[in-house]
Amino acid sequence: MSNDGPLFIDEYVKLHPVDLADRLERLSPGERAELLTNLPLETAAAALAEVYDDQFEELTEGLSTDRLVELVGELEHDDAADILGEFREERREELLEALPNEVSDPIEELLRHPEDTAGGIMNDRFITLSRTDTVKECLAHLREQKDRSRVDITYLYVIDEERRLVGIVPLRELVFSKPDGHIEEIMVRQVQFLRVDDDQEEVARRFDDYRYMALPVLDRSGKLVGVIDANDAFEVAQEEATEDMQLMVGLSGEERFSTPWKTSLRRRLPWLFVNLATAFLAAIVVGFFEETIAKWTALAVFLPIVAGQGGNAGMQTLTVIIRDMALGDLEPGDGKRALFKETLLGLLHGIAIGMVVGLIGWAWKGSPELGLIAGAAMLLNLLAAALSGVLIPFGLKALKIDPALASSIILTTVTDVAGFFFFLSLGAWAIKNMN
């Protein structure tokens, strides 16, 4: 945008909610509170639905509780639940109590589910039909609730007397079927569905595998409790990918450029200390060999090469494995195949890189022994890198920990420790045997 300054109210109203949300974030707290109070309720709520859930509270600071309640009440139930889920418990209860029951009940229902499960992702904007109704009755029913509900409907859901899902009917099918036919006759019976407690990774995977525009969500007894649209799944997939990328390197999984620096500091620093502890492991290995290095300082020059290559090659393996696990392309049973492939690659990479490093070591320092040692250590370390690139995520997964968690920190510890150990112990052995 060329003009980022404040606008008149009627100019803000004309903006698309996404752009208005963008503007809101750039205003001062005072300006923002004033604007959110004076904008038409619908406009303000539409914009706030577009901000990140955990920024809502900050962006509505300074608003009266009455106005805040009005705004939350205007949101879609699933958006309201996501946002209220980020509030402190007392504040959340306070706002829910101030809302009329017909609004707070469905929000509280959605809030019961953890945010990273199908139940936490689903929305309650779906339309149900009864299997025994006729097509004509259903169309009349749909027409009646027109104003209350969404326009972007693709499927309708057929339930029995206990609200159990028994089939789906594409809207198109409904429109073009004989008016006196029964829903039972036109519904699709074999329906893919999600369980309310399915993990969000499973949700993303299901939309990846099956190209539906929406999937129904059932509770344990088979009752239809919500729907996840392809665009909900889209957001989930984006969050999952962000989380995996971040967890690998020691970030919280939810950090963004716009995260306040204090929050970033509080979340990143602990991981840096974890990394520090692991770095000391590598340092201790080097410490064992201080005498060796004192006798042959050229070894110190090759330390970063052996360790660095191991780290990079290990990250290649790790990244492929973690991503394929997240996408559901790599199952626990594939561990052996993955290990075989990556070990083979590690061996071949090791031979190629090891030979080049060996030759350079020889040429640079004029010592064939140094070349031989560096090359051999490189080969061994690239094998260690390949093994740990596979074993770390599979191991974390077996421990029921997110396979991405701090995996690059663990990996570089292994490749540093292994690289230093192989290289320096070969060096120590050579010194002993050369003299």
Place this chain on the structure above:
Amino acid sequence: MSNDGPLFIDEYVKLHPVDLADRLERLSPGERAELLTNLPLETAAAALAEVYDDQFEELTEGLSTDRLVELVGELEHDDAADILGEFREERREELLEALPNEVSDPIEELLRHPEDTAGGIMNDRFITLSRTDTVKECLAHLREQKDRSRVDITYLYVIDEERRLVGIVPLRELVFSKPDGHIEEIMVRQVQFLRVDDDQEEVARRFDDYRYMALPVLDRSGKLVGVIDANDAFEVAQEEATEDMQLMVGLSGEERFSTPWKTSLRRRLPWLFVNLATAFLAAIVVGFFEETIAKWTALAVFLPIVAGQGGNAGMQTLTVIIRDMALGDLEPGDGKRALFKETLLGLLHGIAIGMVVGLIGWAWKGSPELGLIAGAAMLLNLLAAALSGVLIPFGLKALKIDPALASSIILTTVTDVAGFFFFLSLGAWAIKNMN
């Protein structure tokens, strides 16, 4: 699946296409060719639509050209285009020529667009209306083409005489409007759309920002040429995330666990050699200080700590920046704010980590000077890490290169070189001044 062995044809037919595709991948080439020849055409094509585009050719090896043409002809046009896009040119031309024109023409039309643009992603399964038609006429028109077209329709697209998009009509709206009303009266005029040459990153971003179930794609003259559904966008977002994660560490962006090892080797090894070249830069820095290390070997012990911490902290910054750029949350104009925040964090991390490292250095080696030097080098390197974590992706972007490309390789080079340089030159200076 508990039983992975071959099944009888009629058992394969009962599988969901996704599961059948999974089975296909696990069969031997001979078994696979036989199965794909004997399965009903529709079943075989549905399964092949589910495999990765670049695996299609391998999986159909050994099939007669006639059968292959039949299979391709049975696919959705956009799937066929994606798959044929992976074939060698002559083979692609051969298959296209063998197809009837009414199938090959739309596929060739879709093939004209690069696969990573809106044109390469869009499908041609959309239904158009004329603004001057009545609701009744449109419904009759829709009913007629019922068999030929998809059931998961959410929106219909209104075009003028030149096929330019003038509005959209949700199917639901059409169904419940007065039969003798005109489309013009019920259509939504302010429509979000994509351009045929928009990059796939822009496509993902638009679905992220605006929660539509589908977006129309227009050519330069405003003509409607395709539609991207939320589930197409879902796949794109997954691919984009995979690509970014992989490019960062020196992978092709398209590698999977199932990629043949020869392909993996060919794609990974060049990046390992790039990393080797950059590792030598770091080694050269250490080489400058060989004498320093010979005099004070304890320095060698702290090298991996200073460099390793810089690498990890830099990766934290880099990962946040690259992901936020991909999601469209960080624009080129935000560079200064990002640099300020990350520098501040680098400073604070540097003070915290630097103090701890300094104290440990003092305690472990009994040398307050070593502690001071290690601490100071740590502070400087964490600042360098923060700066390069921001400047590398912004720099690559300014050069019109993907900001993720090899960014972790570049970053660790900077943090290794800077870390070694700061630490060892402080060490050299201390030796000179202590004696």
